[in-house]
Amino acid sequence: MTVEWGDAPAWAALVVSVGAGGVAWRALKHAKTSASASEISAQAAVRQAAAAERQVELAESAFEAAKEQAAKSHLPVDTDATREALTSPNPGYVAWWVEFKPKNRYLLRNLGSETARNVEIDESRIRCAVRGDTRADTVPPLASMELLLIPAYGAPKPNEIWIRWDDHPEWVAVPLPA
Incomplete structure (x- = not known):
């Protein structure tokens, strides 16, 4: 099969296929940019979760230090509510x-x-x-x-x-x- 220079449908098909290729290339470019932004956002969420875990660990150590200090001073301290807030299985966080x-x-x-x-x-x-x-x-x-x-x-x-x-x-x- 040969394409003649005067074959209008073949030229129209060529123009349409080149246009479709351009649209596909542009869509690929936008998809890569979107994937990169999603990856950055996911990394930020992981960092926020790690920071929340560190904050809980610090709060627990502060709680233990306060409990030891209270024991040294021989004063009764009600720590049940504080312990519940600090050691609950799901400490609150904002992401x-x-x-x-x-x-x-x-x-x-x-x-x-x-x-x-x-x-x-x-x-x-x-x-x-x-x-x-x-x-x-x-x-x-x-x-x-x-x-x-x-x-x-x-x-x-x-x-x-x-x-x-x-x-x-x-x-x-x-x-x-x-």
């Missing part, structure tokens, strides 16, 4: 995840087991237009804050958003999905 929704909408979701209080997003680190919730009194477990990031007039969307809450006064970067 963040950002979900992308259509039309530049993002949901900042608390995946932890504890309510985050006085949550604040650092708008000074976001160069594009921001609409929606940048502050919340409480974000219970599995609840979210909706954010709209509008890349207009040459201002790009950020790669991450920086947040803080009562139990974590330092700013924490949470990566945005691509």
Whole structure:
């Protein structure tokens, strides 16, 4: 079978197949970027879980030190409630995840087991237009804050958003999905 130069359907098929290849290449590029952002977010969640475990270990050692100090002073101390809070099988923690929704909408979701209080997003680190919730009194477990990031007039969307809450006064970067 040979293709003649004047064969219009063959040329149309060639143009369509080259276009489909371009679309597939672009989709692959976006999939790799999204996978990279997901991997970074998963690593951050692992670091937060490890930090929570270290915090529990430190709290338990502080509890033991306080108990020893109380024993030395010969004063009765009721430690049942404190021991219950510190040695419960699931100590509370806050972990963040950002979900992308259509039309530049993002949901900042608390995946932890504890309510985050006085949550604040650092708008000074976001160069594009921001609409929606940048502050919340409480974000219970599995609840979210909706954010709209509008890349207009040459201002790009950020790669991450920086947040803080009562139990974590330092700013924490949470990566945005691509």
